[in-house]
Every structure is written in structure tokens, then in C-alpha cells.
Amino acid sequence: MRRTLIIVIVVLLGIGGYLRWDWHDKTKKLQLxxxxxxxxxxxxxxQKHVSDSPPPENIQDVTTDKGYKYVRAPLVIIIRDxxxxxxxxxxxxxxxxxxxxxx
Numbered sequence: 001m002r003r004t005l006i007i008v009i010v011v012l013l014g015i016g017g018y019l020r021w022d023w024h025d026k027t028k029k030l031q032l033x034x035x036x037x038x039x040x041x042x043x044x045x046x047q048k049h050v051s052d053s054p055p056p057e058n059i060q061d062v063t064t065d066k067g068y069k070y071v072r073a074p075l076v077i078i079i080r081d082x083x084x085x086x087x088x089x090x091x092x093x094x095x096x097x098x099x100x101x102x103x
Contacts, residue, residue: 023074038065 041055041062042048055062
């Protein structure tokens with residue numbers, strides 16, 4: 001019993017440590033990533049370009065995206081988002097509005 005408890009505590013501490021390291025790595029070290037704007041455009045020759053600097057002036061079809069979409073979120077945030085999605089899915093399934101009959 002005591003050995004099992006020690007193993008469970010070590011595993012939980014390992015998971016907690018990994019989640020803390022992942023959070024620190026993705027939020028503190030990469031704090032400049034969300035400010036990056038990526039530009040996509042096609043030049044006159046038909047070549048597609050992706051850059052973090054604005055395209056030349058004569059380019060028309062330019063799309064932009066924020067850089068944070070391309071940085072993987074911390075695992076804690078992914079788990080939280082999936083839990084919220086699962087909760088909303090279950091809530092919709094369990095608490096469907098009932099149809100009432102009209103006379």
C-alpha cells in the first residue's frame with residue numbers, strides 16, 4: 001500500500017512538473033510570438049510568399065494571420081479547452097430543449 005502511494009505521488013509530481021515547465025516554456029520564453037504578423041501574397045510571376053515583413057506596395061491580394069496561431073498552446077490550455085468543449089457537448093446532449101405540442 002505504501003509503495004503504491006509513493007508511486008502515485010511521484011507520478012503526480014512528474015505530471016505537475018511537466019505541466020508547469022510546458023506552461024513556462026510556452027508563455028514566458030515565447031512571449032514575443034503572439035505579436036508576429038504573417039503576410040501571405042502571390043507575386044506577378046505566380047510565386048506564393050510568406051513573410052513576417054509587409055509585402056511590396058504593388059501587391060493586391062494580401063492576407064494576414066497572427067503568429068500565435070502557429071505556436072502550440074501550453075498543454076494546460078489544450079486540456080482546459082477540450083474539457084470545456086466536452087462539457088458543452090454533454091450539456092447539449094443531456095439538456096435538450098423539449099418540444100412542446102401545440103393545440
